[in-house]
Amino acid sequence: MKKVLPRNTVARLSQYRRLLEKYRYLHEPFIFSHDLARMLDLKPVNVRHDLMLLGVSGDRRRGYSVSALLEKIGENIDCLGQGVVLIGMGRLGMSLIDYINNSNTTMTIVAAFDIDPEKVGKEFDGVPCLGIDKMTEFIQKRKLYTAILTVPNDSTTDILPFLRDAGIRGVLNYTSSHLVLPDKVIVKNVDATSYLEEIAYFIK
Amino acid sequence: MKKVLPRNTVARLSQYRRLLEKYRYLHEPFIFSHDLARMLDLKPVNVRHDLMLLGVSGDRRRGYSVSALLEKIGENIDCLGQGVVLIGMGRLGMSLIDYINNSNTTMTIVAAFDIDPEKVGKEFDGVPCLGIDKMTEFIQKRKLYTAILTVPNDSTTDILPFLRDAGIRGVLNYTSSHLVLPDKVIVKNVDATSYLEEIAYFIK
Numbered sequence: 536m537k538k539v540l541p542r543n544t545v546a547r548l549s550q551y552r553r554l555l556e557k558y559r560y561l562h563e564p565f566i567f568s569h570d571l572a573r574m575l576d577l578k579p580v581n582v583r584h585d586l587m588l589l590g591v592s593g594d595r596r597r598g599y600s601v602s603a604l605l606e607k608i609g610e611n612i613d614c615l616g617q618g619v620v621l622i623g624m625g626r627l628g629m630s631l632i633d634y635i636n637n638s639n640t641t642m643t644i645v646a647a648f649d650i651d652p653e654k655v656g657k658e659f660d661g662v663p664c665l666g667i668d669k670m671t672e673f674i675q676k677r678k679l680y681t682a683i684l685t686v687p688n689d690s691t692t693d694i695l696p697f698l699r700d701a702g703i704r705g706v707l708n709y710t711s712s713h714l715v716l717p718d719k720v721i722v723k724n725v726d727a728t729s730y731l732e733e734i735a736y737f738i739k
Numbered sequence: 740m741k742k743v744l745p746r747n748t749v750a751r752l753s754q755y756r757r758l759l760e761k762y763r764y765l766h767e768p769f770i771f772s773h774d775l776a777r778m779l780d781l782k783p784v785n786v787r788h789d790l791m792l793l794g795v796s797g798d799r800r801r802g803y804s805v806s807a808l809l810e811k812i813g814e815n816i817d818c819l820g821q822g823v824v825l826i827g828m829g830r831l832g833m834s835l836i837d838y839i840n841n842s843n844t845t846m847t848i849v850a851a852f853d854i855d856p857e858k859v860g861k862e863f864d865g866v867p868c869l870g871i872d873k874m875t876e877f878i879q880k881r882k883l884y885t886a887i888l889t890v891p892n893d894s895t896t897d898i899l900p901f902l903r904d905a906g907i908r909g910v911l912n913y914t915s916s917h918l919v920l921p922d923k924v925i926v927k928n929v930d931a932t933s934y935l936e937e938i939a940y941f942i943k
Contacts, residue, residue: 705938734909
């Protein structure tokens, strides 16, 4: 039984991995926690704490072994059943299939759903696009738990009952709508507008 | 001279606004801080603290006036020069133009840049697409400071010198590359893969 890590730690571990993957094929690469912090614009104290929770120990002179870090991060955050469904096969949806299914992660988009008859029944980058009416059955049969939501804002309300019926437990939400879902469902909102406002504030 | 708010507060204020905009046309709408926290999956103590920093006071019986909150948020986080450039006019870039330029924000994508001769010289949703070679001059002439980066990962290194030359101070980075830019440049990384790994970890 794995220990449960704090949410911010998990988010950062995933970031460390993305960065460290780039160094793994160097000859015996090592990295210091403060360099990791600097490159990812994080507080060094948080990085040290995360690595302590992982249970890896660094070498005072050389820092942490990149391959040992990658192995420990994988052991801690990878889990079974990392198939994901995409709901909304528009431009954003297609760009996410391209990005996620070609990136260095164990997560994969296994199917997409849309209402557009032009898209339903076709494949994109090997990912089939099915009708929304097939969603609940597909998700339950394949024992999937995570959905990416990239539908237009005004379609969000229509989609929520399907997510509930299918037993979806985690949603990566690219709409600007607030999703009303059972409390136990984990929702992560990605809002480009908020990110831009945050950046603009600090460059004044 | 405005006081400088903490980075997390600014990010949340922007989220509050996105949510509150939906209530503003109701008759005299009020909201409690704990409802705001619940709807956005935030800690109530953080929300109360943010509202305190804004300098708005709530009514014990009815909560906070939505229109007063919106006005104060705007006063605090909106700034001049909120034109943004988009670098990389692919599917993701086009979906961001659609999303940001039609959303309730003062930020606007004013131009896009690409190397594809099929795209350069054309417009998308009223946003002109120019060649990368025109970027530095355009950005400096228009006094823009924020860029959204949606180029393929392997083009990132080629783009960085243009960002530096143009004096870009804030980047919303959709590539999975680590951007090496001067320290004073604010970078916000948006990585769908990390978000998915975070969600997957907690739905185990």
